[in-house]
Amino acid sequence: MTNNLRITCLTIALILASVPASLFAQDVSLAIVGGRLIDGYGGPPLHDSVVLVSGDRISAIGTQADTDIPDGVRVVDADGRTVMPGMIDLHVHFDILGHSDYEHWFPAYEGRMRADILPAAARILLDAGVTSVRDLGTDIENSFWLREQINSGKIPGPRLFIAGPFLRKTVTSFVSKEFVDTWVVDNPADGRRKVRKLVERGVDVIKTQDENLSRAELSAIYDEAHKLGMRVATHLFSQKALRTALEAGLGQWDTIEHIGDGAQPRYPDDIVNMIVEQQVAMAPTIMADEGLRQIYLNQELVHDPAWKRYIATDIYEDIRGSFQHPARHPLFTGAVIHRATKMMKLRQLFDAGAPFIVSSDSGSRANPHHIATAREIYYLHEEVGLSPMEAIMAGTRWAAVVLNQHHDLGTIAEGKLADIIVIDGDPLQNLGDLRHVLHVIKDGKIIR
């Protein structure tokens, strides 16, 4: 490029930068018109809102009174509805569809993952208004395959962020190689090496799942992950393991999945203090247990047309048949008995100032994709005490922060990616309305 040309380009760029956004109206590809806008930042909603989209990004936000909608632009009518960011779920499983028995599921459907299971899970989540997810368990090659299919537009689905194999001290019979990838960590140096290998392979988050990794091993894993810009999702149950993980340096916006499980009514103060001071995010996966209880209370839930949609009939019939006797499920007693103590601990953590995010464990037993994320948000309010706005932000803005994607996702603002949903109802008055998703827009394209 000659110097003159370079100066001309620079001049044009400067002129363009000073032109008001409205002059680019001809670039507007979509307008979401009317409705109350919850932008994800936590302030009061904007009534009679207009959101203009240009390509895959949001180009302007205003009200019907002050925003010109260019002629001929495709309009999504949101009048009387709620417009909000697409939901983000930080703990889903694409390779399961809510069947009650994993021991049966994985051998039975291993050969149908790419043809049937993964596409169904992706489509159902997206239809439910979930536009970004973190998968914490699907086989790594299937995860990369699915991400490629979604990104190239071949399979409709949420943006996919991938954990890859669990890092563990041992391979248990339950988490066997057949079900999910597991990598065993032999010592601290090995932990670092495996984190680097995962990052080179293209994962978005490091997942540890073990009670028996030593403090030195965890420190090495966390430190290496943080140095490489990764966050850690950890999956632990005992208070001893939790303390070890916190002492090992679990950090800001790392997540503790399934936090609160177990019979103890409270966490010791030192654990709560470390969680709050280190700003580790709480991922209680309330729906991982709650789903079974709900099917026990109302077996029609398994007949919900939204559950069947997109799932091959024989697979759906198998899932439905697995819930003949929900109260006899091995996890039922624990889910009922420990519900109260789990909620007590979650309220303790919330009252102490711990951040919460939405991790529904979508796809796990009795926890189907069409309902998991909305319900998790609902229970963060109903049982833990987040306000409806805080609960929505836990599944939009703050979830985007955990993904390190908040520059693009989780809020509705000029320049962000246009992942927007329209809800029939007012989730600030009734979070149950999050189930009533009328429209889903991802990357500026109308999905439904």
Ligand SMILES: [Zn+2]
């Ligand atoms: Zn899970």
